[in-house]
Amino acid sequence: MSDLDVPARRSRRRPARIAFAAGAAAFGLVTAAVVAPPAAAEHAEHWNRAHNDVLFIGAHPDDEYQSLSTFGQWTERRRWSVGVATITRGEGGGNAVGQEEGAKLGLLREGEEREAVAHAGIRNVFYLDKPDFWYTLSGPLTGRIWDGPPQRADTLERLVRLIRATTPHTIVTMDPRPFDQHGAHQLAGRLAVEAFRLAADPNAYPGQIAKERYRPWQADRLLAQNWRFSGPTGPGCATADLTDPASGLPQEGVWEGALSWRTGTTWAQRERDAARVYRSQGLGALPAKITTPRHQLGCDWFSVLAEDGRPVRAQVREQESLRPLYQEFRDWARKVGMPWLANDAQPTYPANPSTKVPQAKRRPQVDGHGGQDEYPGESLNLVHWQGDRCASPQDCSATARLSRDGDDLFVYVEVSDDKRGAVLPAEDCKRHWRTDSVEIALDPRGKADDTASTFKVAVLPTTAEGRPCAARDADQNQGPARETAPGLEYASKPLASSPAGYAVEVRIPLAVLPAAADPNRFAVNVLVYDSDTDDKVGQSRLAWSPFGSAQADPYVWGAARLVGYTPPPGRPVDPVPPVIPTEAARSSDSPASVAQSRRTGVPLGVGPRTRFTP
Template identity: 55%
Template structure:
């Protein structure tokens, strides 16, 4: 009866967030709603909702952002690390102001690179310290509704997963006087807990958000807030206001978004949220346990059961299709050109972005082994070149035309911190040749000195060919000739604004650049693996901007009375478990 009532009555906009009237209290730190995310754009898809709640119901929203996005791309310049983080903070504050948001609290945790692993993220962030900071901020900001990201692991950034997990735990721990006590901070009992649900975007028009919905995976109720509601403040729809705000996230390339959304109400979508808790109690659903879970999904399954929300793990592990397989033949001399590769030609197929024609973007790859060196040849047909990056700015190569080679030497990695990944651009600015780097792997940074890359770019431009020699000794573990795994990916940009439009992969399922579970297998006949070597921890960049260096954060702290965070405890990436 309780769940049926929620499904039929909680879909109205006011009922989603305004179960209680706005708290008219003099406390400048109070927010009625608190969003908890990982990066300075994670709230972007909900600005239409937060703006409506503010304009039509008088509800204020605050934001906790765990990192400043130092590990993300930069479409506007060469800044990275802490310098990029401060730029992204400025963008976030400008964008969220469209929704009437004034308070953004940064936890100063490092953003490293795109991973699907919440456990790896937890080690970099110091999970207990991050949870304690969130609990304290909930107690200081006293929200009645907490909104967070989707905690489920399939195809989602590990930082998104972990920020959602910590928000869920903090929702209840903030009300527990025994959890992270601090002088002057009383327990706080929030009422509602919502999680972003990105799986209903095909439901358009003003009527869809009013219909009862149930998430097909968890069985929990899903609430919709239509983006087409008019805004008196902006004199347009909230969908248009959100689009204008989103274009403020310039470093992420979002200025390439079309500046205008449809004016036809039937073509506008809604923001969707899974209702996890109401009246401070979890919403229950049937539990469907799965068998034969891979380690990353088994870890999430254990967390969901330990947290008292086991239904969140329903269907958490996707049905992976059969992975492609190939044989990498040995050759008697180093290959040069496609005729020197006796193995099969591997087709790279559409994975993400715009669906291309063969002339727009298509690619094939060939593999060979000479001694202890792996050779990879990738031929790309491409009708328009993307922006040429400077030789020292090829990090985050997906901003333009590029090839990525991902290698899992033992075929048993749960995340890419135990793999070798290299990104290669075929040309550099202003008139340079190819350049390579390592990305999101065991040792992100420059390509190893022993690696060799050549490239041929057609003139007039019709595409390019990249050939790479990768010593197997450069991999983080000896190559297992029977379990070796790899993926080859192509990024295609048809613009000069450092944004990509199309992505291809040999094994294109799911999130293939970050998920070793879906990479193809490759046999190395005749290869004798090197003796085992001691496992070394991955080298992961952890430079983070701090609130102490942010004028906006310092001004906010003075206004709200909430101090900026203390420096994070020393962290260690450690070796993946």
């Protein structure tokens, strides 16, 4: 075995938990001058231009922002350099500042990320140039897009290369667990777990060692963000000995109330300043000032997945009757030697609501008026699902009714609203969650594991052009309804009984669904998004079936039996393959990425190194 085959290890130096004066009886007496800034870590790799003490691995620009308080403290107090690996540039996300989409949006978001992380002293952001498409809860679907044709199946390979290039002692990533979380976040966490181990294995991607002249590298620690963990507040949260009740893993806390030596403000405030840079994602609407009293500020929480290069073990609790998405995650957790990550991964889903979709007594006219003969079925109440709770029924409330005539499904939704949200141009129809809108989600076979085999359509009741618009989003074929759902009709009308209330009516030809509708297993969810501001940020969300990510989790949607319906012969039983956008920005088109590559020696997109330059 050559010296290049021997995994290098750095001496382990854990992020120091902030010490506070023992005599400070009141939190207000704790100051930033308790300790002096330590000298630079003695193990810093001065010979390595690409070296970072800590590497964060995320999926999109802004995935790191809720940890910037921690990263800023590590850079300022420990003098540790922190790098960020961002697998995509968020091309499939929203845009609250303009009409850029695809690669142009990705480059815009890169600029925001670089500006934001600079608040925490972060200089290096490495992009893997993988495509971002839509909000999905499926890690496996994300993997098929990142590593399926026309992409090269090399996301893990690039992460292993980046760890070997940057030689971090600590790797921080996202929670890999599946429930109620973006599939891209899950997959970023999974790939980081695998790359943490493989980077030290000389048999993993041996060409990186033999041809590119990297060395195997074993990082000491692996942490995962744990946004769901609710621990104590105040400075004591950073020294508390706590365990995540879900996974059973120890939790590390870093207090956001620590003061920055540079500004004299809390790191919670500096993190807020950074977050507001992500204007395209609506974070610019966050209040400029943190008003929580300092002694009530909490910690950033991280699950400790590995110490001294080895997994931290926890008791394994097996779950029975796993649905396919959770069974796949359990199998992955076993494969990587961390089966406890699947503990309680599948939540206790509530019983799905159910209704009957009757034949209309009179064929509905799509005009925004829902007569009783047109919709003879029961009225479905939409209840709070996410965001701010409605202050009153007048503030926001909604009901929906369904009916069928022949091969057409009709949906009528009435929304009470006291204030109109931002009026978007019709070309911005896909970003319905940023303002007042109605969304209808259909699973024709009632057995989808993700939305790639479903039909989803959203309607804005009005646009800047003075008319409603409709578009499909995050489903089998997204885009304007006129292009992706031939024959779909929609209309909206204001409600006289509500200042900003409205009704939306939609006719959906069952022929446009990705598979034949099964009348006994048909699944539906109806959702309403409410905004009372013009900053393109939603406030309240309502749903007929409100649990988890109700818009993206078909396991949640309600049963809607199509009374008397038989699909025409010849309709496909298996959903047709989805059409998924894969446009991605390239590092070669980013002057900032090109300059960083020249400075660090890490190739653009973390691709193969063709020339060895220490």
